[in-house]
Structure formats: structure tokens, C-alpha cells
Amino acid sequence: MRKLRKLWLDGPYLVWMAAFIIIPLFTIVYYGLTDKSGAFTWNNILEMGTPERMKALLLSLILSLIATAFCLVMAYPLALILTGMKGGATAFIVSIFIIPMWMNSLLRILAWQTLLERNGVINQILGMLHLPKLYIINTPYAIALGMIYDFLPFMILPIYNSLQKIDPNVVNAAYDLGANKFQTFWKVIFPLTLPGVISGITMVFVPALTTFVISSFLGGSKILLIGNVIEQQFTQVGDWNVGSGLSLVLMVFILISMAVMQHYDKAADEETTKL
Amino acid sequence: MSNRLIDLQHITKAFDGTVVLDDFNLYIRENEFLTLLGPSGCGKTTTLRILGGFETPDQGKVIFDGQDITSLAPNKRQLNTVFQKYALFTHMSVAENIAFGLRIRKKSEDYIREKIRYALKLVNLEGYEERTPDSLSGGQQQRIAIARAIVNEPKVLLLDEPLGALDLKLRQDMQYELIRLKNELGITFIYVTHDQEEALTMSDTIVVMNQGYIQQVGTPEDIYNEPQNAFVADFIGDSNLIDGTMIQDQLVEIFGVKFACVDTGFGTNKPVDVVIRPEDLELFAVPEGEDTQSSAYQEAVRSAERLNPGYFEGTVSHVIFKGMHYEMEVMAHGFEWLVLSTRMFQVGTKVLMSVDPFNIQIMKKPESEDEKAVGLEEM
Numbered sequence: 209m210r211k212l213r214k215l216w217l218d219g220p221y222l223v224w225m226a227a228f229i230i231i232p233l234f235t236i237v238y239y240g241l242t243d244k245s246g247a248f249t250w251n252n253i254l255e256m257g258t259p260e261r262m263k264a265l266l267l268s269l270i271l272s273l274i275a276t277a278f279c280l281v282m283a284y285p286l287a288l289i290l291t292g293m294k295g296g297a298t299a300f301i302v303s304i305f306i307i308p309m310w311m312n313s314l315l316r317i318l319a320w321q322t323l324l325e326r327n328g329v330i331n332q333i334l335g336m337l338h339l340p341k342l343y344i345i346n347t348p349y350a351i352a353l354g355m356i357y358d359f360l361p362f363m364i365l366p367i368y369n370s371l372q373k374i375d376p377n378v379v380n381a382a383y384d385l386g387a388n389k390f391q392t393f394w395k396v397i398f399p400l401t402l403p404g405v406i407s408g409i410t411m412v413f414v415p416a417l418t419t420f421v422i423s424s425f426l427g428g429s430k431i432l433l434i435g436n437v438i439e440q441q442f443t444q445v446g447d448w449n450v451g452s453g454l455s456l457v458l459m460v461f462i463l464i465s466m467a468v469m470q471h472y473d474k475a476a477d478e479e480t481t482k483l
Numbered sequence: 484m485s486n487r488l489i490d491l492q493h494i495t496k497a498f499d500g501t502v503v504l505d506d507f508n509l510y511i512r513e514n515e516f517l518t519l520l521g522p523s524g525c526g527k528t529t530t531l532r533i534l535g536g537f538e539t540p541d542q543g544k545v546i547f548d549g550q551d552i553t554s555l556a557p558n559k560r561q562l563n564t565v566f567q568k569y570a571l572f573t574h575m576s577v578a579e580n581i582a583f584g585l586r587i588r589k590k591s592e593d594y595i596r597e598k599i600r601y602a603l604k605l606v607n608l609e610g611y612e613e614r615t616p617d618s619l620s621g622g623q624q625q626r627i628a629i630a631r632a633i634v635n636e637p638k639v640l641l642l643d644e645p646l647g648a649l650d651l652k653l654r655q656d657m658q659y660e661l662i663r664l665k666n667e668l669g670i671t672f673i674y675v676t677h678d679q680e681e682a683l684t685m686s687d688t689i690v691v692m693n694q695g696y697i698q699q700v701g702t703p704e705d706i707y708n709e710p711q712n713a714f715v716a717d718f719i720g721d722s723n724l725i726d727g728t729m730i731q732d733q734l735v736e737i738f739g740v741k742f743a744c745v746d747t748g749f750g751t752n753k754p755v756d757v758v759i760r761p762e763d764l765e766l767f768a769v770p771e772g773e774d775t776q777s778s779a780y781q782e783a784v785r786s787a788e789r790l791n792p793g794y795f796e797g798t799v800s801h802v803i804f805k806g807m808h809y810e811m812e813v814m815a816h817g818f819e820w821l822v823l824s825t826r827m828f829q830v831g832t833k834v835l836m837s838v839d840p841f842n843i844q845i846m847k848k849p850e851s852e853d854e855k856a857v858g859l860e861e862m
Contacts, residue, residue, distance in 0.1 A: 377570035380537055383557040384564045385584035385635065395583075399574045 239452035252453025261437055261454070268434040269461070271348055272416035275355035276363075279412045280405065282356075283363035290364075291371040302368065305361050313358060317425045320354055321345070324426065346428035354422040355412075362411040370404025371397070406469055414462055434458055488513040488638065488671055489534065494543035496529055503529045504695045507543070511639075511673060516665050518674045518682040521692035522718070527675045530692075531641050534673065535564045548638070558587075562639040563632035568648060569624045571616040577603075577627055578612035584635040602630035605664065622653045629664065639671040646681065658684050679719050683707060691715050712846050716758040723764070723820050727757035727845070735845060738816035742793035742838070746845040756846040761821040763842035765790055766799075766813070769833040787837040794837040795820075799828045 243249045256265065290298050308316060323329045324345040331341045344350045374397065382392040398405075420435030427433070432440075438458070441451030487510045494507040504526045511517050519527035532538040533545060536557035545553045552560060563584070572580050578599050585595045603609050606626035616624055625645055632640055642661075646654045662685055665672050676682055682689050683703040691698040691706060691714075698718075699711045710716035717724055727737045732747040737757055749755055767783040774780065787794035797815025809827045813820045813836055820836065828834060 375568065375570055377566040377568065378572065380535075380557070381564070381566055381570040381572075381631075382583070383537075384535060385631070386558045386587040387583075388558055391587060396572060400572075402574075 236452045236455060239448050240456040241453070243449060252449050253457060255450050256454055256457045260432075261434070264432045264437045265434045265458075265461075267348065267431070268417055271352050271355065271433070272413050274352050275359065275416045276409055276413045278352070278356045279360050279363040280409065283360060283367055283408065284405075287364055287368040287371050290368055305364055309361050314421060314425075316358065317354055317422055320350075320357065321425050324350055324353075345426065346430065348427070348431060350426040351423050351431065351433070354426045355416045355419065358422060359412040359416060362415075363408040366404040366407040366411065367401055368404075370401040374400050409469060410466065413465065417462065417465075418458065486513050487511070488515075488548060489673075490544075490546035491530070491533075492544045492546065494530070494533060494540045494545070496526075496533065496538065496540050502695055504533075504540070507695065507697065509690060509697065509700070511671060512688075514669060514671055516662070516672045516674065516685055516687045518676060518686040518689050519692060520676060520679060520682040520689050520718075521698075522677055524694075525692040526695040527677075527692050528643060531564075531643050531673065531675045534639075535562065535641050536560050561637055562641055563635050563637040564641040564643065565625075565628050565632050565645045567643045567645070569616075569621075569628040569645075571624055571628060571631070573616050575616075576612065577608075577614050577616065577619075580616065580627055581631045581634055583631065588635075598634045602634045605633070605667065606630045606660075621649050622657060625649065625657065626660075633664075633668060633670075637670065639673060640668075642672060642674045644676055645674075646676075646678075654681070661685060683719070691718060693718075708844075710758060710844060710846065712849070713756040713758075716756070716844065716846065721761050721821055721823075723759045723761060723818075725757050725759075725818060726848075727755050729753045729755045729845060733840070735843065737793075738795070738818065740793045740795060740816075742843060743791050743840040744843040744845060745840050746843070749845060749847065754848050756848050758844040758846065759820075759838055759842065760844075761810075762808075762823040763838055764813075764820060764822045764824075765837050765839075766811075766822060766824060766826070766828055767835040767837070768828060769796075769835060771833070783835050787835040790837040791840055794835050797834055797836055799830055799832045799834060802827060802830055 240252050241248060241250070243251065256262070290301060293301070321328075324342070325331070326341075326343065326345065328345070334341050344353070378400070379392060379396060382396045387395065418435050420433060420439045423431060423433040423436055434454070438451050438454050441447050441454060445451075489511040491507060491509045491511075494504050495502070496504040503524075507526070507530065509530075519530055521527050529538060533540055536552075536555060536559075539554060543553075544551055547561070572583065575583070581599045581602055582595045585598060590598075599612060600609075603611060606629055608623060608626055608630070611619070611623070611627075616627065619627065628645070629640075645661075646657050649657060658681060661672070661674075674682075674685065683706075686703055688700065689703055689706045690700050693714050699706060699715045701709075706715060706719055710719060710722075713724055716722050725737055727735045729746075729749040729752070730736050730741060731751050732749075733744055735742050735744050735746075735755065735757060765787075767786045769783050770777075770779045784794070795815040797813040797820065799811055800814045800819065801812040803810045804827075805823075808823050808825050811822045811824065811828060813822050813834060815836060822836070
């Protein structure tokens with residue numbers, strides 16, 4: 209009886225997992241490791257080795273690292289300020305950062321395109337003020353800017369949440385034991401928010417590494433990120449095998465960066481206990 | 484007793500327009516176990532936070548060892564706090580928690596190791612160095628919080644309802660632990676609680692607070708036996724609190740019955756508050772169906788009158804067995820009297836109820852509602 213109920217409760221999730229996670233994953237692995245005739249091959253993986261694709265992968269890594277770093281540096285102080293504020297004001301400001309997330313991401317990136325264009329809104333305003341114009345559209349700078357703008361809330365929220373969870377008396381205890389503000393932050397507050405920081409980094413880095421929308425709108429057609437390369441394999445070239453092979457490589461990169469992050473998380477944990 | 488260590492002078496503090504402390508004056512002696520006792524919102528925690536440096540008073544001064552520390556940052560003060568719910572650093576081991584203050588002060592590792600061992604021994608948690616706070620029980624976490632504070636050798640330890648989250652048995656054990664710690668360390672403890680039993684058990688001095696004012700300062704015996712006003716009498720222990728009239732010195736009228744008492748100086752025919760502790764009321768059974776002229780009745784009257792010329796006639800309405808004693812309610816003159824006695828009287832028993840003159844506590848009535856909260860000057 210109990211077993212039956214358990215099956216009844218778990219069943220839908222098992223079906224979901226099979227249909228939308230496991231089967232697609234295996235399909236990708238299958239396409240990635242076979243050629244058009246269905247025979248096993250490493251060639252799709254090795255396709256990543258071309259200079260053009262390596263360049264795209266490297267640029268993706270650099271840009272998403274930069275975007276993640278900027279998001280972290282911008283989000284942490286803001287989350288700290290939000291945590292220090294009282295009641296209604298906090299809710300208001302948090303919602304200001306969340307509401308854009310409810311809007312279509314494509315639309316927001318399109319808006320940046322309009323803003324940054326050679327004769328776009330920003331340059332018109334700069335022109336009126338007789339200031340030097342900004343020509344960053346279709347450059348990696350614009351892509352990084354788009355990433356930072358698009359993913360910043362994903363960094364703020366987990367950090368803000370983990371700051372919120374800290375009992376104010378824990379911070380008071382650090383002061384009470386003689387720590388100044390700087391020591392209190394680095395020895396108590398920051399280590400306690402590390403899980404939030406790690407999940408913020410993950411939530412910014414992974415979508416930034418795989419994006420193709422931001423790069424195609426803000427990078428023009430000249431700058432290719434690895435996301436664009438994979439997209440083209442499916443939509444333009446029509447070679448599912450190579451596309452799958454390339455995305456497997458990207459997945460490996462993401463898994464490696466996750467593992468590195470986990471490692472640092474643990475190392476940082478041990479580090480702080482050794483302080 | 485020893486010198487004044489801390490002097491709180493004319494402290495006033497309001498939050499969002501609500502006055503929490505109003506012209507609050509108190510001094511704390513060296514090596515004293517002082518308890519701030521009162522219901523929630525009475526200002527006791529705010530007083531502690533002002534001492535710790537986490538709040539700055541709107542007006543008034545905090546003098547510590549002759550120095551004005553009113554606006555000194557918490558990390559510069561020679562006192563340490565044991566916080567409500569412990570506030571341990573969950574990302575550190577027990578040893579790291581205890582070492583925190585010492586490492587900030589750049590003590591040598593040898594010194595720190597020695598101190599950790601000493602502190603863990605003091606709180607009976609030897610061998611717990613490498614445990615994490617999450618793996619400890621509430622009582623153990625509490626001990627670590629105390630150890631973390633005392634290794635810094637503060638002159639004063641502030642304790643903010645430290646036993647509030649523990650269960651009854653553990654709370655009682657920790658009360659003895661705290662008294663022992665206080666004696667071994669020889670430092671001043673300032674303790675905040677709303678639990679009157681805790682305060683009576685541990686303190687040298689109790690400060691009873693209500694609505695931002697001090698109601699009474701005294702030893703536990705003073706506070707219990709000689710409450711200065713109705714609030715203190717009601718808050719400390721169970722008591723029968725009734726309206727009375729002071730006919731003249733040493734004679735008080737309650738519900739139309741004149742009782743001998745020992746209090747003087749209240750004037751004549753003045754309304755007063757009267758407190759009689761439930762354990763001080765004595766009951767004398769009147770046999771069923773006897774009329775007032777019968778010898779059994781007269782015998783009971785004589786017994787009652789030996790205690791006090793005044794007595795009440797009443798009926799036992801509730802009895803609860805409490806182990807050590809019986810807790811009874813006696814209906815007399817339309818008032819439910821709480822009586823504690825080792826002798827049991829059946830529900831429905833007619834009784835005469837009397838009280839030793841010495842055990843009647845007379846208190847001045849506040850002249851208006853506002854004056855209920857009027858601050859009393861230091862002892």
C-alpha cells in the first residue's frame with residue numbers, strides 16, 4: 209500500500225526526469241559521438257579544435273568571467289546596503305531589481321542595441337552634451353555589458369538572501385569580541401555568505417558562457433561566441449552531430465568550472481576556520 | 484560591598500518615538516551578579532545593549548570604571564556579551580569560535596591553545612575543540628558562547644536571556660553552572676531575564692523594571708518579601724494583591740475586616756495595596772454543619788485569632804496537588820485567595836483564614852495610573 213502511494217507520488221517526477229532530462233541528454237551524447245551513418249566517432253568532439261572555434265570558446269570564457277567578476281563586485285555592496293535598510297524601502301529596491309527579470313530577455317537586449325547604436329540614444333545625448341561618443345556596439349565590450357546587465361539580478365538575489373539569513377547578533381558578537389568593521393566583514397560576514405556567492409557565480413557564469421542571444425544582438429555577426437557557433441550548427445549548417453559534439457565539450461567546461469568552484473568553496477571554508 | 488564599576492546616569496532612549504528608557508539611573512558594583520528583570524518591552528534588553536555599545540542613548544552617560552564610554556564602539560569595550568540564541572559563528576569550529584577574540588588581539592598561538600583548554604574545562608566541554616556549533620545541543624552551544632566571551636577576560640559579562648531557549652531541567656542546571664562560573668571568575672555578571680525564578684536563584688541584586696522605569700532594586704529576599712509596589716508584588720512570585728485601607732499604624736482593613744500588621748507611616752484611613760503571599764495564609768477548618776456558637780467553631784476562631792485578631796471566613800473552591808504542597812483557592816468576600824499549604828483541605832470545606840501580622844505587606848497606592856510606572860531612585 210505504502211509502496212503504491214510512493215510510486216503514485218514519485219511517478220510523475222520520474223516520468224518528467226526521463227522525458228525531459230535523461231532522454232535529451234542521451235540523445236545529445238548519442239549525436240555527439242556518432243557520424244551521420246550512426247557509427248561511433250570522436251570527430252564531432254575534435255571539431256572544436258579548429259582555430260575559429262577555439263577562438264570563440266576562449267572569448268566566451270573570458271567574457272563570461274569578466275561579466276561574473278563585474279556582477280559580483282557590483283552585487284555584493286548593493287546586497288549589503290539592502291540588508292542594512294529597513295522594511296518597506298528594501299522590498300521596493302529589491303523589486304526594482306527583480307521586475308526587469310519578468311520582462312522578455314530578448315526585448316531587454318534589443319533595447320540595449322537601440323541604446324548603443326552608432327546613432328543610438330546614448331550617442332545622441334552625448335552629442336548634445338558635446339561629449340565624445342561611445343562606439344562599443346558590435347564589440348566584445350557591448351557583449352560584456354549586455355551580460356552584466358542581463359545577469360546582475362541573479363547575483364544580487366542569492367547574496368542578499370544569504371546576508372539576510374545572518375543573525376544580527378552574530379555580527380554584533382564579532383564586534384563584541386573586538387573585531388573592527390573590516391575584520392568582521394572578512395572573518396564573519398563574507399564566509400557566511402559564501403554559499404550565496406557561489407550560487408550567484410554559477411547563475412551568472414553558466415548562462416553567460418552559453419549565451420548566443422546577447423552576442424548576436426550586441427556583437428553583430430562578426431563576433432562569435434561558442435553559443436553562436438553551436439547555434440549555427442543546428443540552425444544554419446544543419447549538422448546535428450557536430451553541434452551536439454561541440455555542446456558536449458562546452459558541458460565539460462561547465463562541469464570543470466563547477467568542480468573548481470566547489471573546491472574553492474570547501475577550501476575557503478577550511479581557510480576561514482583556520483583564521 | 485565593593486566599588487561602583489558601572490554608572491548609568493540619566494539614560495533616555497526612544498525608538499521611533501516610543502520611549503523605552505526614561506531618565507534611567509543605576510549603578511553596578513564590582514563582582515556583583517545583577518539581574519535586570521521585567522516583562523518584555525520593559526527596557527531591560529535595551530539597557531544591556533547600551534552597556535554593550537550596540538545602542539547609543541539619546542541622553543545620559545555610561546560611566547565604566549570612571550571613564551565615559553557612552554559613545555565608545557563595542558569592540559573597544561572591556562565587556563563581553565553572551566547573546567540570546569548564542570550567536571555562534573557556524574562556519575568555525577568550537578576552538579575557532581573561542582579563539583576569535585584572542586586572534587583579533589593577536590595573542591600567541593600557545594597562549595590561545597592554553598586559553599581554549601582552560602575555557603572548555605571551565606564550561607565542562609573538554610575535548611569539543613574540533614566540533615562544529617551545529618553538532619552541539621542548545622545547552623552545549625550556550626556553554627561555548629560563554630567560553631567564547633570569558634577567554635577575553637572581560638571585567639563584566641553581559642548575558643541576554645541566555646537560558647531562554649533551554650528546557651526546564653537544563654535551565655536549572657545552567658543556573659547553578661552560572662553561579663559557579665561567576666564565583667570562579669570573580670567578575671561582574673549583568674543578566675537580563677523575564678523569568679523571576681531565575682532572577683531570585685542567581686542574583687546578588689535584582690533590578691525590577693517596567694515600561695522603562697526601575698520599580699525596585701534590592702536583594703532577592705528584599706524583592707520577594709518587601710515588594711515596594713503592586714507591580715513588583717505581582718511580578719515576583721504568586722501573590723494575593725488586594726485593595727485595603729490603612730486605618731492607623733499597624734492596623735489595616737481588608738474587605739471590612741481589621742487585621743493587625745507591622746507597617747507604619749501610611750497615615751490614617753488611606754487606601755493602600757496589600758500583598759499577602761499564598762504560603763503565608765493559614766487555614767483552620769470549620770467542621771461541617773456547626774453553627775457559630777458551637778465549641779468546634781469557637782476553637783477554630785481562637786486558633787485564627789492567636790495568629791491575628793482579624794480573619795476571613797471562606798470556602799475552599801479548588802485544590803491542586805503540587806508535590807511539595809497543595810495549591811488551593813479559597814473563596815472569601817468575593818475574592819479568590821491563592822493559598823499554599825502542606826495540609827490538604829477538601830473542596831467545599833468551610834475555613835477560617837488568617838495571616839501573621841509580619842506577613843502582611845502594605846504598599847502605597849499610586850495616585851494616578853501614570854504613576855504606576857514612576858521610577859524609584861536607587862536604594
